[in-house]
Amino acid sequence: MESVLQSKSLIQRAYWLVHLRWVAVAVLVCATFLASETLKVSLAVSALYTVAAAVAVYNFVLFDLLRYLVERAEHPSLRMLSRIITFQIGADFVILTVILHYSGGIENPFFFSFIFHVVIASTILSTLQSYLAATFAVAVFGTLTLLESFGVLAHYELVPFVSVDFFANRFYVLGTLFVFSATLYLVVYMTTSIMKQLRRQQEGFELVNLQLKQKDYYKNEYILRLTHDIKGHLAAIDGCLNVVREKIVGPLNDKQMDLIERGHNRAVKCLAFVNALLKLTRMKLTGRLDMELFSLKRSIFNAFAAAENGAKAKNLEYAYEMDTAVDTVYGESTLIEETITNMLLNSVKYTPAGGIVKLSVKDAKDHILIQISDSGIGIPPDETEKIFEEFYRAANARKVERDGTGLGLSIAKQVVTRHHGKIWAQNNPEGGSTFSFTIPKDLQSHPEAGTVR
Ligand code: ADP
Numbered sequence: 297m298e299s300v301l302q303s304k305s306l307i308q309r310a311y312w313l314v315h316l317r318w319v320a321v322a323v324l325v326c327a328t329f330l331a332s333e334t335l336k337v338s339l340a341v342s343a344l345y346t347v348a349a350a351v352a353v354y355n356f357v358l359f360d361l362l363r364y365l366v367e368r369a370e371h372p373s374l375r376m377l378s379r380i381i382t383f384q385i386g387a388d389f390v391i392l393t394v395i396l397h398y399s400g401g402i403e404n405p406f407f408f409s410f411i412f413h414v415v416i417a418s419t420i421l422s423t424l425q426s427y428l429a430a431t432f433a434v435a436v437f438g439t440l441t442l443l444e445s446f447g448v449l450a451h452y453e454l455v456p457f458v459s460v461d462f463f464a465n466r467f468y469v470l471g472t473l474f475v476f477s478a479t480l481y482l483v484v485y486m487t488t489s490i491m492k493q494l495r496r497q498q499e500g501f502e503l504v505n506l507q508l509k510q511k512d513y514y515k516n517e518y519i520l521r522l523t524h525d526i527k528g529h530l531a532a533i534d535g536c537l538n539v540v541r542e543k544i545v546g547p548l549n550d551k552q553m554d555l556i557e558r559g560h561n562r563a564v565k566c567l568a569f570v571n572a573l574l575k576l577t578r579m580k581l582t583g584r585l586d587m588e589l590f591s592l593k594r595s596i597f598n599a600f601a602a603a604e605n606g607a608k609a610k611n612l613e614y615a616y617e618m619d620t621a622v623d624t625v626y627g628e629s630t631l632i633e634e635t636i637t638n639m640l641l642n643s644v645k646y647t648p649a650g651g652i653v654k655l656s657v658k659d660a661k662d663h664i665l666i667q668i669s670d671s672g673i674g675i676p677p678d679e680t681e682k683i684f685e686e687f688y689r690a691a692n693a694r695k696v697e698r699d700g701t702g703l704g705l706s707i708a709k710q711v712v713t714r715h716h717g718k719i720w721a722q723n724n725p726e727g728g729s730t731f732s733f734t735i736p737k738d739l740q741s742h743p744e745a746g747t748v749r
Contacts, residue, residue, distance in 0.1 A: 303372065303373075303374055303377060306374065306377040306378060306381065307362070307366055307372070307377060309381060309420050310362055310377060310380055310381050310384065311359075311362060313381065313384045313385070313388075313416070313420075314355055314358055314359050314362065314384075316416070317351065317355045317388070318352075318355060320351070321348050321351050321352050321355065324344065324347070324348045324351075324395060325345070325348050328341060328344045328345065328348070328399075335457070336456070337454055337455070337456070337457050338452075338453060338454065338455040338456075339398070339399055339452070339454070340398040340399070340452045343398040344395065344398050344399060347391070347394055347395055347398065351391055354387070358380075358384065361380075362380070365377075381420055381421075382421070382425065385413070385416070385417045385420070385421070385429055386429070386432060388413055389410070389413060389429070389432055389433045389436050389437075390436055392409065392410060392413065392437075393436045393437055393440050396437070396440065397440055397444070397449065397452070398452055399452065399454070400451075400452060400453065400454035400457075400458065400463075401440060401441055401444045401451055401452070401463050402441040402444070402445075402462060402463050402468075402469055402472055403453075403454055403457075403458040403462050403463055404454060407437060407476070410433050410437060410476070410480060411479065411480065411483055413433065414426070414429065414430050414433060414480050414483050414484055414487075415483060415487050417429040417430075418483070418484050418487035418488050418491065419487060419491055423484075423488045423492075426484045426487070426488050427481070427484055429484075430477075430480040430481055430483075430484045433480060434473070434476065434477045434480060437473075437476065438473050438477075441463065441469050441472075441473060442469065444463050445463055445464060445466060445469045451463050451464075512580075513581070516577050516580050516581050517581065519573065519577045520574065520577045520578065520581060523570050523573050523574045523577065524574065526570055527567065527570045527571065527574065530563055530566055530567050530570060531567065533559075533563055534560060534563040534564065534567065537556055537559050537560045537563060538560065540556050541553075541556050541557065541560055565699050568701065569701045569703070572701045572703040572704065572707065573701075573703060575707055576686070576703055576706055576707050576710060579707070579710045579711070579714070580710065585627070585628040585631065585714050585715075586628055587626055587627055587628055587739070587740075588626070588627075588628075588629065589624050589625070589626050589740070590624060590625065590626075590627065590629035590632075591623065591624055591629075592622055592623065592624065592625045592632070592657070592664065592735075593618070593622060593623060595629055595632055595633040595636065596616065596618060596622075596636065596655070596657055596666075598633055598637075599633050599634075599636035599637040599640060599655075600616050600640065600655060602637045602640070602641075603637060603640035603641050603643075603644050603653075606641065606644040606645075607644050607653055610644065610647070610648075610649045610650075610651075611649050611650050612644065612647060612649070612650070612651055612652065612653050613651070613652040613653070613654075614644075614652075614653050614654075615654050615655075616654065616655035616656065616657070617654070617655075617656050617657070618656070618657040619657060619658050619659040621659040622657050622658075622659050622664060625664055625735050625737070625739075626739040626740040627715050627735055627739060628711070628714075628715075631711045632711065632715070632735070634707075634711075635707070635708045635711050635712065635733070636655070636666060636668070638704045638705075638707070638708060639668045639708065639731045640653065640655060640668055642668075642704060642705075642731070643668050643669075643670035643672060643731070644670075645696075645697055646670065646672040646673050646693060646696060646697070647670045647671060647672035647673075647728065648672065648673075651670065651671040651672060651728070652669075652670060652671040652728070653668070653669075653670045653671075653672075654668070654669050654670070655667070655668050656668075656669070660734070662736060662737055662738065663717065663734040663735060663736045663737055664734065664735045664737065665732060665733075665734050666732065666733055666734070666735070667730055667731070667732045668730070668731045668732075669724060669728065669729070669730035669731075670728045670729065670730075671724075671726070671727055671728040672728045672729065673692050673693065673696055673728075674692070674723045674724075674727060674728055674729050675690060675692075675721055675723055675729050676690050676691065676692060677723070680720070680721045680722060680723070683705055683721060684705045684706060684708075684709045684719070684721075685706065686702065686703060686706045687701075687702040687703065687706075688702050689702040705721075708733070712733045712734075712735075715735050715736070715739060716736050716739060717733055717734040717735045717736055718733065718734050719731075719732070719733040719734075720732055720733075
């Protein structure tokens, strides 16, 4: 897990360097054009444009290589990724030195842009590697200036920008190189110190996050055991009440029957609550779902039929529409069916008699969109997200229906999230609300299908 995260972050950094290089190529072309055409500086224009073109080609090849490694090759190793990054940083120092060579060498104040490169290197590499990178920068730039100073390499003058031959003055060259090296090492020291602090803080956050996850896991395990035990006792109590209710142990008078009936109703509600809590907790504890290709069409029919009696009893207009293209999807059939059933039951529950409840299933480009809309009580405006929280029930819903677990939509959210879909609710302009969720179509090819993304 840690190496996957590390490799993701190295891949990001490698791409970041590629993006920065595109900016650098654009800056080089614009600066060369402006300096030569507007300021009339005597630059080796064609050499600089050639360097820009070569860097663009190199960057394109590098970008393609990275894309190949990330998309097609199996997990590029950490070693390979850090080699690519180190190579890029080293190559950038050489490229910068070549650009400086064709644009005045030590007389070009842009040699200070080595500092940017060293800062970037220090944020990516280890402390030792950062010092080595700075040393490499000093070595390549120092070699260039000394070779130009000793006449081994040609010197391109920046006339009329610089009219004195600073490059030939050994004291100036050595003095500048000394300040240059000291600055680079100081920059490495400062940047790596800041990076160390940041990394320490990040490690701290990650540890706290891990501890919280562990605590959450223990809490869920505790709830699971507790609810499991309570469920056993409740089922036993309801079993005894049923024996009495069905008069197996003898006749009951009206008062006794009424009390037993009330006890039984409470036990049934309590069992429904405990079952919902058990389901939610189990889902949180176990990472994966049992995914398979299944007929969504059949699940839609089943769910629709499950809420039909309730809708009829309230004399609701109850209908569904489904795109003909909707057929099989990849997912956990029972959970998807239960989710649709729950939402339909909610709509039936929260819609006054004579209202409308409609189910629609659409085949969108890369997902299936399932929507349940009703003409019911609606959701208080700022609570459309809160209703997906565990145990949350809006005040208007509590007035209509005293009993409710507040867990149905939390379970639905867990189910949809595990299918990597989205779930949301909104109020209709004409009254009532619409509950929607999506199931992606490419789930089967997704390596993390069935787990939380
Ligand atoms: P329950 O229905 O048992 O309260 P749910 O988790 O299914 O629990 O729903 C949570 C809350 O979302 C409900 O209490 C209600 O406030 C709101 N809600 C759900 N469905 C609807 C609906 N069709 N119309 C209006 N409000 C709804």
